[in-house]
Amino acid sequence: MNFQDLVKVERADWFIDIAFKTAGKVSDDKRSDVTKTKASKLSKSRTLELMKITTIQKVLIKHLKNIVEKFPSIDELPDFYQELINCTLDKDELKKSLGGVSWAITRIGLFSKKYSGKIKAGREIITINSQRKEYYGRICSVLKQIDKFLVVIEKSRRIMKSYPSIKTNIPTIAIFGFPNIGKTTLLSKLTGSTPDIQPYAFTTKGLNIGYIKKSYKKLQVIDTPGSLDRFDKLNNIEKQAYLALKHCAQKVIYVFDLTEPFPIEDQLELFKKLKKQLAKEQEIVVYFSKSDILDKQIITEFIKNSKLSNAYFNAELLLDKLKHIYL
Incomplete structure (x- = not known):
C-alpha cells in the first residue's frame, strides 16, 4: 500500500x-x-x-x-x-x-x-x-x-504520506530489537538493500523495508525498532513497528547485541515483552549482531543461560533458512 x-x-x-x-x-x-x-x-x-x-x-x-x-x-x-x-x-x-x-x-x-x-x-x-x-x-x-x-x-x-509502504499480501519477516544494535545492518545483509542507517539511537526516520527475492517470489523484511514503553507512550515510528509486528509479520527475528549498547537486562526484558504480545503462530528467531567482534563462547553461554532456541549469529545461514521456508 x-x-x-x-x-x-x-x-x-x-x-x-x-x-x-x-x-x-x-x-x-x-x-x-x-x-x-x-x-x-x-x-x-x-x-x-x-x-x-x-x-x-x-x-x-x-x-x-x-x-x-x-x-x-x-x-x-x-x-x-x-x-x-x-x-x-x-x-x-x-x-x-x-x-x-x-x-x-x-x-x-x-x-x-x-x-x-x-x-x-x-x-x-x-x-x-x-x-x-x-x-x-x-x-x-x-x-x-x-x-x-x-x-x-x-x-x-x-x-x-508518512505511512510505510508495506505489502500486506506477501510473506513478511520483522527484524525487532532496540535501535542501533545491528537490525538495519542485518536487513542489508539479508536483502542486499542499502537502508538509511542513523548513527544515534532513536533517530529512525521511518521503517526500513527490503525484499529477499527468488525468481518471481518475494519475502518482505521490515526493520522494526522496539521500546519498553507502553503503546500510548511510543513515538509514531515505534507505533508503526508495533502494528507491523502485530498484523504483518509471520516470523520475527529478535536481535541481541552482547556488546551492550543497551543493557542485557533491558534486551532480555524487551524479548520477553515481544513473546507475550505475539500470536502463537508467529515464530521468533534470535540473531546475535556483531558476532565477529565477540568470543563465540560468550554467545554460546548466553544462549544456554537464557534458554534461547532457534538462534543464529551468521547472517548467511539465517538467509538460507528463510529462503528454504518461504521461497
Missing part, C-alpha cells in the same frame, strides 16, 4: 479561483467566434454564459472527484493500515470530510443544471447575467461550506 500518490488538497478559495478564471478564459477565447454568428445578442450572451457554467462545473467536479477517488476506502484497507489510521488521525472526521466533498460534487451538479435551465429560459440579457451571478454565488457558498473539510483531508493526507 502506497499513500504517496494522494494529491495535495487546496483550500476553497483555490478551487473558486481556478474554476472562475478558467471559465472566463474559455468564454473570452470563444467570444469572437460567437459574435461572428448571425444569432441575436440575447442568444450570443446565453451561449457565453452557458459556457461559463459548463466550464465551472467540469473544473470543480474534476478536482473534487480527484480528492475523493484518490483516497482509499478506509474500511476496506488491510488491518495494519486501519489500526495505524485509528492511532494517528481521527478516522470518523476524515470520513465525514470526504462525505462533505461528495456532497459538494452533487450540489455543484444540481446548481449547474438548475441555472443552465434558467439561462436558457431567460428572455433578456440583464436576466441572463443576473442568473449567472446568482449561480456564481451559490457555487462559492458550496465551496466555502466544505473549506473546513478540505483542511481536515489535507491534514490527514500529510499524515498518511
Whole structure:
C-alpha cells in the first residue's frame, strides 16, 4: 500500500479561483467566434454564459472527484493500515470530510443544471447575467461550506504520506530489537538493500523495508525498532513497528547485541515483552549482531543461560533458512 500518490488538497478559495478564471478564459477565447454568428445578442450572451457554467462545473467536479477517488476506502484497507489510521488521525472526521466533498460534487451538479435551465429560459440579457451571478454565488457558498473539510483531508493526507509502504499480501519477516544494535545492518545483509542507517539511537526516520527475492517470489523484511514503553507512550515510528509486528509479520527475528549498547537486562526484558504480545503462530528467531567482534563462547553461554532456541549469529545461514521456508 502506497499513500504517496494522494494529491495535495487546496483550500476553497483555490478551487473558486481556478474554476472562475478558467471559465472566463474559455468564454473570452470563444467570444469572437460567437459574435461572428448571425444569432441575436440575447442568444450570443446565453451561449457565453452557458459556457461559463459548463466550464465551472467540469473544473470543480474534476478536482473534487480527484480528492475523493484518490483516497482509499478506509474500511476496506488491510488491518495494519486501519489500526495505524485509528492511532494517528481521527478516522470518523476524515470520513465525514470526504462525505462533505461528495456532497459538494452533487450540489455543484444540481446548481449547474438548475441555472443552465434558467439561462436558457431567460428572455433578456440583464436576466441572463443576473442568473449567472446568482449561480456564481451559490457555487462559492458550496465551496466555502466544505473549506473546513478540505483542511481536515489535507491534514490527514500529510499524515498518511508518512505511512510505510508495506505489502500486506506477501510473506513478511520483522527484524525487532532496540535501535542501533545491528537490525538495519542485518536487513542489508539479508536483502542486499542499502537502508538509511542513523548513527544515534532513536533517530529512525521511518521503517526500513527490503525484499529477499527468488525468481518471481518475494519475502518482505521490515526493520522494526522496539521500546519498553507502553503503546500510548511510543513515538509514531515505534507505533508503526508495533502494528507491523502485530498484523504483518509471520516470523520475527529478535536481535541481541552482547556488546551492550543497551543493557542485557533491558534486551532480555524487551524479548520477553515481544513473546507475550505475539500470536502463537508467529515464530521468533534470535540473531546475535556483531558476532565477529565477540568470543563465540560468550554467545554460546548466553544462549544456554537464557534458554534461547532457534538462534543464529551468521547472517548467511539465517538467509538460507528463510529462503528454504518461504521461497
